[in-house]
Amino acid sequence: MLVLAVGRATRLSRYVLEGSKTYRAEMTLGKTTTTQDADGEVVATADASSISRPLVEGALKRRLGPGYQLPPMVSAIKRDGVPLYRLARRGEEVARAPRPLTFHRLDLLEFRPGRQAVAMLDVECSAGTYVRTLCADLGDDLGVGAHLSFLVRTASGPFRLEDACTLEELTEQGLSRRLLPPAAGVAAWPRVILEDDEARRILQGRPVTVGAGPGGTVQVAARDGRLLAMAEAVSLGERRRLLPRVVLGS
DSSP: OOOOOOGGGGHEEEEHHHHHEEEEEEEEEEETTTTSBBBSOOOEOOTTOOOHHHHHHHHHHHEEEEEEEEOSSSSSOOOEEEEEEHHHHHTTOOOOOOOOEEEEEEEEEEESSSOOOEEEEEEOHHHHOOOHHHHHHHHHHHHOOOEEEEEEEETTTTGGGOOOOOOHHHHHHHHGGGGGOOOGGGGTEEEEEHHHHHHHHHHHEEEEEEEOOEEEEEEETTTTTTTEEEEEEEEEOOOOOOOOEEEEOO
């Protein structure tokens, strides 16, 4: 599932990308690959018959919450302007810094034991997380290796797979039937409502001081509900100073 922004809403893309992601993932234990998924070459095998459902559940539980992850070589992260996957295709491997992440939810839906045991997972995680690396790490935790054998994104922020459409459906139905208001993409952030004079200032890219309210990143809306901007709310004692970061326009 991919969230697309059009028109002025493209200005909100970075906020949409920051939202948590949810995946349905199949992990095959007992086989390690060069790419951490089924497309790579097999580099190691092991008998996973000793792995049970409770062992997998325990490994998942230990991975819950904040932590760090080493990005895979087969990724779009750049090193000196070159994507890592291009270096990987040339047979090169470079040092990568672990990146912070959070696993909000790790549920074991199904487990099939065997020499190559298979686990079906639901994974809810912070943006920028590699599920293929999660599977490889879990395989290491369990001592038999593992790779990602199937993956589908089921949610991106507030958007759900069941509400998505295929490219064919989009072509048949037309774009206008699928468009959502820009505010739908930033629903996770608290909202500040402005009066008309304050709204005009924000639309001009000028800071606005308001009463007590949420701090940090906020969505700024007019009285009629229109999303005007995304802003940073800075504390001024009992008041807040809204510093516009992205202005959508009237």
